[in-house]
Amino acid sequence: MIxxxxxxxxxxxxxxxxxxxxxxxxxxxxxxxxPAALSGSLISIIPDIMQGTPLHQSYSWISSLNISxxxxxxxxxxLFLLLVSGIGVFILIYAGGYLKGHPLLGRFYSYLLLFMxxxxxxxxxxxxxxxxxxxxxxxxxxxxxxxxxxEQENSRQAALQALLVTxxxxxxxxxxxxxxGMVSGTYDISVLFTRPAELISSRFYLPIxxxxxxxxxxxxxxxxxxFWLPSAMAAPTPVxxxxxxxTMVKAGIYLLARLTxxxxxxxxxxxxxxxxxxxxxxxxxxMAIVQTDLKRLLAYxxxxxxxxxxxxxxxxxxxxxxxxxxxxxxxxxxxxxxxMVAGSIDHETGTRDVTCLxxxxxxxxxxxxxxxLAALSMSGFPPLLGxxxxxxxxxxxxxxxxxxxxxxxxxxxANMVNVTVAIIVGIAPFWDEHKISAKNAHEGAPSLWLGxxxxxxxxxxxxxxxxxxxxxxxxxxxxxxxxxLTSIDLKLWHGINxxxxxxxxxVFSGIGLFFARxxxxxxxxxxxxxxxxxxxxxxxxxxxxxxxxxxxxxxxLQNGSLHSYILIIIIFTLLLFSWSFVRNxxxxxxxxxxxxxxxxxxxxxVILVFIFVVIRSRSRLGGVAALGVIGYSIALIFVxxxxxxxxxxxxxxxxxxxILFVFVVYHLPxxxxxxxxxxxxxxxxxxxxxxxxxxxxxxxxxxxxHPSLSDFFGQNSYLKAYGKNVVNVILVxxxxxxxxxxxxxxxxxxLGVYALLKLKSKRKE
Amino acid sequence: MVSVLLKAATRYIVPVQLLxxxxxxxxxxxxxxxGFIGGLIAAGAxxxxxxxYDASVARRKLRIRPQLLIIIGLLLSLISAxxxxxFGKAAMTGLWDGSIPLHWLGLGSLKLGTPLLFDIGVYLVxxxxxxxxxxxxxxxx
Numbered sequence: 001m002i003x004x005x006x007x008x009x010x011x012x013x014x015x016x017x018x019x020x021x022x023x024x025x026x027x028x029x030x031x032x033x034x035p036a037a038l039s040g041s042l043i044s045i046i047p048d049i050m051q052g053t054p055l056h057q058s059y060s061w062i063s064s065l066n067i068s069x070x071x072x073x074x075x076x077x078x079l080f081l082l083l084v085s086g087i088g089v090f091i092l093i094y095a096g097g098y099l100k101g102h103p104l105l106g107r108f109y110s111y112l113l114l115f116m117x118x119x120x121x122x123x124x125x126x127x128x129x130x131x132x133x134x135x136x137x138x139x140x141x142x143x144x145x146x147x148x149x150x151e152q153e154n155s156r157q158a159a160l161q162a163l164l165v166t167x168x169x170x171x172x173x174x175x176x177x178x179x180x181g182m183v184s185g186t187y188d189i190s191v192l193f194t195r196p197a198e199l200i201s202s203r204f205y206l207p208i209x210x211x212x213x214x215x216x217x218x219x220x221x222x223x224x225x226x227f228w229l230p231s232a233m234a235a236p237t238p239v240x241x242x243x244x245x246x247t248m249v250k251a252g253i254y255l256l257a258r259l260t261x262x263x264x265x266x267x268x269x270x271x272x273x274x275x276x277x278x279x280x281x282x283x284x285x286x287m288a289i290v291q292t293d294l295k296r297l298l299a300y301x302x303x304x305x306x307x308x309x310x311x312x313x314x315x316x317x318x319x320x321x322x323x324x325x326x327x328x329x330x331x332x333x334x335x336x337x338x339x340m341v342a343g344s345i346d347h348e349t350g351t352r353d354v355t356c357l358x359x360x361x362x363x364x365x366x367x368x369x370x371x372x373l374a375a376l377s378m379s380g381f382p383p384l385l386g387x388x389x390x391x392x393x394x395x396x397x398x399x400x401x402x403x404x405x406x407x408x409x410x411x412x413x414a415n416m417v418n419v420t421v422a423i424i425v426g427i428a429p430f431w432d433e434h435k436i437s438a439k440n441a442h443e444g445a446p447s448l449w450l451g452x453x454x455x456x457x458x459x460x461x462x463x464x465x466x467x468x469x470x471x472x473x474x475x476x477x478x479x480x481x482x483x484x485l486t487s488i489d490l491k492l493w494h495g496i497n498x499x500x501x502x503x504x505x506x507v508f509s510g511i512g513l514f515f516a517r518x519x520x521x522x523x524x525x526x527x528x529x530x531x532x533x534x535x536x537x538x539x540x541x542x543x544x545x546x547x548x549x550x551x552x553x554x555x556x557l558q559n560g561s562l563h564s565y566i567l568i569i570i571i572f573t574l575l576l577f578s579w580s581f582v583r584n585x586x587x588x589x590x591x592x593x594x595x596x597x598x599x600x601x602x603x604x605x606v607i608l609v610f611i612f613v614v615i616r617s618r619s620r621l622g623g624v625a626a627l628g629v630i631g632y633s634i635a636l637i638f639v640x641x642x643x644x645x646x647x648x649x650x651x652x653x654x655x656x657x658x659i660l661f662v663f664v665v666y667h668l669p670x671x672x673x674x675x676x677x678x679x680x681x682x683x684x685x686x687x688x689x690x691x692x693x694x695x696x697x698x699x700x701x702x703x704x705x706h707p708s709l710s711d712f713f714g715q716n717s718y719l720k721a722y723g724k725n726v727v728n729v730i731l732v733x734x735x736x737x738x739x740x741x742x743x744x745x746x747x748x749x750x751l752g753v754y755a756l757l758k759l760k761s762k763r764k765e
Numbered sequence: 766m767v768s769v770l771l772k773a774a775t776r777y778i779v780p781v782q783l784l785x786x787x788x789x790x791x792x793x794x795x796x797x798x799x800g801f802i803g804g805l806i807a808a809g810a811x812x813x814x815x816x817x818y819d820a821s822v823a824r825r826k827l828r829i830r831p832q833l834l835i836i837i838g839l840l841l842s843l844i845s846a847x848x849x850x851x852f853g854k855a856a857m858t859g860l861w862d863g864s865i866p867l868h869w870l871g872l873g874s875l876k877l878g879t880p881l882l883f884d885i886g887v888y889l890v891x892x893x894x895x896x897x898x899x900x901x902x903x904x905x906x
Contacts, residue, residue, distance in 0.1 A: 644797035652805035656895060659812050663902035721859055722876055723794035731799065732880040732887070736857050739883075740842055743890045747835045750894040754832075757901045 001045075002071050002081070002124040003057065005038045009117035013110045020106030028096025028447065031109055035088035035116060042082050049078050049476045052485065056126070056190065065129075066181065072126030072190050075476025080123045080254050082473070083329065084247045087336050088116050090451030095238040097447030098343050108148060108236070115141035119247055123254060128177040128187040135173065135219075138248050139166045145243060146235040158234040161539065165228045169218025173255075176211035179204050192262045196483065199262050209268055212259060213276070220252025220306050223280040224535040230287075230299040237343030240295055245302045245335040250328065253306065256313050257324070261483035264316055273314030278410055280307025285417035289513065290524035294342040294352040294425055298335065301421040304414050305331045311407075312396060318478070319399055322488055323392035325477045329469075330377060330389035330459065337374035337455040338425055341367055344448045345429055348441040354424055358432035363441045366449045368430040373456035375426025377463075379419040379510060380503055383492055385463040390415060390506070394499045412506055419510020420517065428514075466490035567683075570690050581696060587703040600640065607633045620671050624661050628654055645727040768817065775817040779826075782810040790888050791875055800884035804891025811892075812899050820903040823896075831897035838889030845882035 012019075012031060020027045045055060058070035073081065095112065099105045118141055121134035140163070147159030181187050183202045184195065192199070199205060216222075221229035232244050243249070256273065263269060284304025291297040309331070312324035344367050345360065346352045361368045377386030393415075397408040443449070462469050470490030478486045494500065513520070557568060610629045617623035631654035638647035675683075713726050713734065723729035731739050786807035793799030814823035824830075849858040861878035875881075 645799065645802065648797060648802050649805070652802060652809065656805060656809060656812070659809075659816070660899060660902065662816075663899065667905075721880065722861055722878070723880070725793060725795050725797065725799070727797075728793045728799040728884070729880075731801070732794075732883045733859050736846060736880070736883055739887065740846060743842060743887055744839060746894050747839060747890060750835065750897050751832075753898050754901050757905050760905070 001041060001055065001057070002038075002073065002120060003059075003069070005034065005041075006117045006121050006124075008034055009113045009120065013113035013117065016109040016113060017106030020109060025096065025100070027106070027109060028093045031113065032089045032092040034113075035085040035092070038085040038120070039082060039089065042078060042085065045073070046078070046472050046476075049073070049075050050472060052476075052479070054190070058126070061130075066185070066187050067129045068127050068188075069130060070126040070188060070190075071124045072188075073124055074480045075473075075478070076254070076257055076480035077123045079325065079329070079473050079477040080250065081120060083250075083332050084116070084119045084123065087242060087246045087332060087451075087455065088112075090336070090340070090454060091238050091242040093447045094241070094340055094343070094451045095236075097445045098238055098347060099236060100445075104148070108145075111141055111144045111148070112238070112242070115145065115243060115248070119251070122251055126188050126190050128180060128189060130187075131189075132170070132174055132177055135215075135251065136167075136170050138243075138251060139163060139170055139219075142166070142232070142243050142248055145239040146232050148236055148239070149234070152234070155234040158228075158231040162228045162232050164543070165225055165539070166218050169215045169225070172211045172218075173215025176208050176215065179208045179211070183208070189258065189262075193483065196262055200266055205263075205266075206268065209263060209272070212255065212263065213272060216252035216255045217276060217310075218252070219255070220249050220310065221280075221303050222252070222276050222307065222310060223283045223303075224538075226280060226283060226303045227534070227536045227539065229303055230296055233293075233295040233299050237295065237339060237346065240299070241336050241339030241343065245298065245339055246332040249302065249306060250309075250332070253309050253313065253324075253328065256310065257321075257481045260313065260316065260321075260481050270314055270316060273316075274311050274407075275314070277307045277309070277311025277314050278407065280304070281311055281414045282410055283307070285414040288421050289417050289517065290521050292354050292521070294345065294354060294357075294429075295339070297354070297421050297425055298339055298342060301418060302331075302335060304417065305335070308393065308411070308414060312393065313481075315396065315400060315407075317396065317399065318482060318486060319392070320396040321481050322474065322478050322486075323389070323396040325474050325481070326385075326392050326490070327389040329462070329473075330386045333455045333459045333462075334374040334377040334386060334422075337370060337452040337459075338378070338422075340448075340452040340455075341371040341374065342425060344444050344452070345441075347448065348444055354429065357429035359430075360441060361430040364430070364443050364449075366443055366453065370449055370452040370456045371426040371430060373460060374452065375422040377456070377459040378422035378426065379507060380415065381507070383460070383463045385459045385466065385469075387503070388463060388466055388490060388492060390503055391494065391499050394502050398498065408502070412502060412509075415506045416510045416513055419507055420513040423511065423514045424517065463492060466492055567686065570686060574686075574689060574693055577693065577697075581693070581700075585696075587700060590703055591699055600637075603633050603636055603640075618671070620661075620665055620668065624658065628658055631657075643727070645725070771817045775813050779810045779813055782813075783807055786810065786888075790884060791881075793884060794876070794881065800887030801891055804888040805895065807888070808892045808895035808899070811896055815899055815903050820900045824900060827896065831893040831900060834889050834893030835897065836893075838886045838891075838893060840886070841889065842883050842886030845879040845886060848879050848882075 012034060016027070016031065019030070023030065048055070054072055054074035056070070056072050058068050061067050061069045092109070092112065095108060096105070099108060102108070115138060118134045118137035122131055122138060125131035125134060143159045143163040146162055147155050149155045177187065180192070180199060183204050184192060184198050186192065199208060202208075218225045218228075229244060229249065233240055235244070281304050284300050284302070284307055288297055288300035288304060291300060305327070309324050309328055312320040312327070342352060344364070345357065348364065349357065349360070351357065373384070377384035380386045380390035393411060394408065397411050398404055400407060467490055470488040474490065475486060475488040478488055558565075607630050610626045610633075613626040614623050614630070617626060631650060635647045635650035635654070638644075638650060713730060717723055717726045717729040717734075721729045721733040723733070786803040788803075789798035789806060790800055790803030791798075793803065811823050811827055814826055846857045849860055850856050852860065854860075859878055859880050861876060864874045864876045
């Protein structure tokens with residue numbers, strides 16, 4: 001089922017720009033039908049998933065490497081898919097309103113759909129390699145989306161930063177996946193689930209774990225890799241709302257949750273994941289509270305929320321996983337809504353600076369209601385879903401056997417900041433005193449508030465009907481992570497207990513922090529020198545160093561002299577092979593040369609003589625003619641050994657070379673000997689060494705020559721490929737992939753020659 | 766380098782050479798020949814025009830830009846390689862169907878299949894590449 005939606009999204013991504021030209025303003029609404037349809041069909045399979053029968057579909061791809069196009073939807077992937085497709089509906093609609101009239105809106109839809117397809121694939125993939133492909137595709141589409149306003153330098157830099165950080169993590173993930181494949185012989189997650197202890201007991205467990213963490217932590221913006229996420233706010237707001245809060249950054253969390261049954265449960269897992277999560281939670285919270293830009297406020301609070309979820313996954317108790325899943329839903333709903341609200345405010349007032357915003361309730365009442373609901377959910381007010389989420393988090397933390405006080409206190413701190421951010425973003429701009437920027441603002445088009453409104457209302461309804469949510473979506477997801485059937489009973493009201501008291505405390509302290517926000521900002525201004533030591537500066541320094549080394553390296557290797565290029569290539573090849581060659585020369589003894597006929601000696605003699613003619617030649621034409629004689633002599637040798645195809649090709653190539661040379665010769669300067677005798681001697685030595693090396697190489701291939709190979713081609717070329725000319729059959733059938741590669745390279749080379757020649761003539765003008 | 770003899774001869778040689786190149790292309794599967802060799806011979810034919818006249822005349826005779834030949838050739842090869850996927854087989858599996866009797870050419874019968882299409886792609890790419898370089902070199906000199 002899911003594969004058709006992925007294909008449809010990719011196809012729509014291809015035609016989106018034309019579709020936009022055709023129906024312009026309605027495009028977002030039309031495109032939104034696709035994720036809506038996926039949401040519908042996902043809801044329709046909920047009963048199956050609840051009974052514990054995951055959806056499984058597999059197509060063969062590269063079966064020799066155990067790579068298949070296999071998809072697997074269980075409770076966990078269903079929940080994530082539902083979030084991605086459900087929120088995607090409103091983002092597509094919202095983008096139409098937010099970027100109305102933008103000349104590249106069609107392209108924007110393309111990128112968004114590409115991302116959506118990638119995300120669906122990532123979440124539904126059963127094969128880890130397939131998942132990796134989609135994982136990388138989300139990084140690439142995120143790059144395109146962050147850099148959408150590519151005329152602005154900070155957009156480009158932010159896009160590159162996100163790509164480099166998540167791309168490096170992606171490479172680590174690939175290494176982890178390969179190790180997993182080596183250990184267990186399969187890449188299918190569903191197969192790994194049947195052998196839970198295998199990876200943990202292998203000696204590669206720790207490397208796998210660390211590499212997986214690098215992948216997950218970079219993607220989900222965990223400290224110290226969190227810095228790319230606030231920078232990514234250079235993207236248009238629909239992107240921030242979708243990729244960088246509600247969906248893509250959750251991919252790392254999905255990965256952790258997905259692999260918990262096969263990698264989790266050990267001390268290493270527990271320590272690293274929960275420590276990183278806690279650190280991120282605090283870093284995000286501290287950074288968030290002092291921001292004044294709506295989007296940066298939300299971005300840092302997203303970092304904090306992601307840390308909270310990672311921490312909960314690291315704790316890995318039934319309670320904490322339940323809390324993680326619920327909070328994941330809560331966060332996606334309110335954060336998506338608040339980002340859309342922030343975008344609408346920016347769109348209407350032209351500013352995102354919270355110190356300039358106020359009194360918008362009079363001009364944007366609908367947005368105010370949506371924002372208020374989302375903010376209440378974010379602060380954890382009953383009866384919204386956010387309240388249940390926060391209660392569960394506290395409950396999970398207080399039930400911990402060890403360190404529960406410490407973990408609980410950090411959690412309360414982070415949640416206090418959450419309350420403050422919720423007030424700053426969702427309440428204050430509307431209810432605070434009237435300020436200047438609200439003058440010309442008015443309520444936006446429905447597309448601008450619909451998404452935020454619906455997501456907020458879902459947050460409310462889900463809180464009221466939490467029992468249904470718990471039974472139908474959260475139990476299957478928690479069961480998938482815990483690898484055992486877990487039934488979840490979500491309740492809104494637990495009575496007055498320690499957890500509830502903590503909630504009350506959180507809300508009041510959060511409000512207190514809100515009133516102290518100006519003082520906190522002043523304090524932060526004094527501490528800004530701390531940023532010098534932060535990960536952003538590590539990133540910049542390592543990027544600069546890499547570029548510097550690349551620059552030096554390129555100057556060294558590509559200095560523009562053809563002579564030194566050839567020298568470098570030859571010397572490098574010699575160094576690379578000589579060691580193993582010199583040690584393994586015994587094969588020379590096994591080689592038996594057949595009888596050599598007089599005419600063969602003759603040809604060899606001719607070749608040798610003309611080699612000297614080439615070297616001693618004092619004119620270019622003479623040299624080329626002598627080279628031609630050598631080429632034709634080699635063609636003759638091909639004829640002696642009954643290889644007509646090779647001989648014909650050799651003769652044709654020689655002929656065309658002469659024609660090419662005739663055109664080139666006019667461009668060349670007068671022939672002269674410019675190099676010093678010393679360097680000529682050096683070149684001669686290297687040339688002789690390389691010639692000897694090539695001769696040895698050919699002899700070596702003779703010694704490992706296997707008659708079964710030519711037998712195979714002799715026997716099968718007619719039976720299987722219906723051709724009697726074995727050479728041609730190899731070229732166009734048995735090894736057609738090589739040929740395809742060769743003609744592609746040749747084409748690229750020809751275009752290169754063309755470009756070089758044209759470039760030169762342009763410079764002359 | 767204006768030679769009336771060469772100009773006159775070129776007009777008669779080129780069609781024969783082109784025909785010969787197609788002959789070599791088609792017989793390649795069973796006898797010496799094939800797309801690469803055929804392509805080189807065809808490129809040689811047009812090079813003759815470049816030598817006898819100049820590149821602009823050769824371009825007129827070719828009628829199609831060499832770049833386009835490269836693109837078409839690559840596409841044909843790629844299509845022939847991927848066609849089998851549509852039939853549920855692994856990519857690059859040869860598909861064969863039907864044949865054209867060419868006994869009167871001394872070719873036996875010409876079997877039709879994706880490898881032939883692939884070879885035609887190679888043929889066009891080789892012509893395109895060679896002529897792109899030769900034309901450009903001549904025009905820049």
